[in-house]
Amino acid sequence: MDSKLATTFSKPQSIKRRVRELKELVIRIILFICAASSVLITFGVVWTLLKEAFPFFMEVSVKNFLTDKEWTPLFENPQYGIFNLICGTFLTTAIALSVAIPLGTITAVFLSEYMSNRYREILKPILELLAAVPTVVYGYFALLFVTPLLQKIYPDLSSFNALSAGLVMGVMIIPYVSSLSEDAMRAVPVHLREGSLALGASNLQTSFKVIIPSAFSGIASAYVLGISRALGETMVVAIAAGLQPKISLNPLESTQTLTAYIVQVSQGDLPHGSIGYKTIYVAGVVLLFFTLIFNLIGLRIRSKMEIKFK
């Protein structure tokens, strides 16, 4: 019996076991390298953007960059007022959020508190299809369906305008807002819900006075995700919002966002090191700066939520 066991189980110092342990170690190292490569990617993105954007400031002073009245880097008398592009970006983002935040929140409350499990299982994937449609298709929709529709209401709406791009973008990010908010609401412990209902509160009162406040950090991080989506969205604004950077908050006129500027310039001939090449990296760095700020806010809120519910 003893000798039999000795043959079926390898000794710790046997070659077979050594080989196996080595193999385990190699696999662990390979897997670690794969996981760590994502850090390299982030580093690569930030480093490349900064490296390519830096020479821009050898030619243009920071003062011009921040205070010029217009953004016309490719014209005869170039002006580099970045706020023209930032203004367009925030204008379309604000329009998108004024659609996505109310509608997304209502949808989340409705799906989480008013729908039975069965209907929710069907409706949620369908709603998420909104986020699966390619953005270039949304651009087509904004330019050739929504704008003509809006022109029937405001006849002097220009055919490229911030309004229709923003509205379509808003519908596009409804699922981002609603899915995360709904997850947060459903993570609220059932006893809170039952306690409120047992005190005689209606479903609506429970939703808005108990569920939403308790899930607020989750909902807020959903909003933040929506904001960073809207800031970085490219094709809808490049197709439907026009190509005229300007400091104006009029949604009926055309405008240009940071992303749309990058697309416009990249379409043409773009030699390495030309002023056009440098400006798209500057626009990219500014965009990355804003989205990273919002991402970090979102992460902070989310980790607070995790502590709260532990």
Place this chain on the structure above:
Amino acid sequence: MKQQVEKLKRQDSVFWIVGLLTLAFALITLLSLIVDMAMTGWPRISSEFFMNFPSRFPEKAGILSAWVGSLCVVFVTAFLAIPLGIASGVYLEEYSKKNIWTKIIEVNILNLAGIPSITYGLMALGFFVYHLKLGQSIITAGMTLGLLVLPIIIVTTREAIRTIPAHIREASYSLGATKWQTTWNHILPYSSGGILTGVVIALSRAIGETAPLITVGALTFIAFLPTAPVMATPPYVSAQWLLDPYTVMPIQMFNWVSRPQEEFHVNAAAAGLVLLSMTLILNATAIFIRYRFRKKYKW
């Protein structure tokens, strides 16, 4: 008292209607997008449309180079992102210890998922196109999109692995299996449904992505196909196609949308219809896989 109860009930039913209308608004928007595109684009859909190259004459233009290009690019994307993504997900769930490095990697992946897609394009232009001198080629595009969808695959792999209860692992270890044997023989097969869902969603995202490819300089007028990967004479296989210029479906569509002529908008609608069908079919597949596997494994 009774009045107040009545009032609350009334408010509740008003919100019910508001909720239903909101949901209906979102779904009607989706529906009108599909219907509008189908009505405009359907007459252009024919076998010639799939087999013709782009052209200056809208009625002769087709999407042959675009859909072939899309397939090639997505192939490279899948080849890069699937192994890398699954390996990272497995490491983070099964191997990593809770320490500062793991925390950094996790925060970093969440951050990557939040970076606008166009910044990946800028990175690829500076690094792949000019630094590695890969040019405006299929491999550049595939790698760019591969990095872009990597976080999606990592996150879904982790979620899929997390649903496997600890006793499965413990049973495997108690029989003397090593960590990798447990992972390979148990964890990966049981989570394959969730992982596959993530992969399909990532690829559908890659097919529809436009902005980063415009930045790396995808051309819009390509009247030839990439070099065939197999040929009749030695050495029989060739990787030349990886370095060929290309165009993809969404870029072709963007090109047609941006033209002023009405006829090209019809082409754009037809291309959009094809693109939309591809992504919706992929997403439906993902939902179906998720549903099947949820039924198969009940812990």
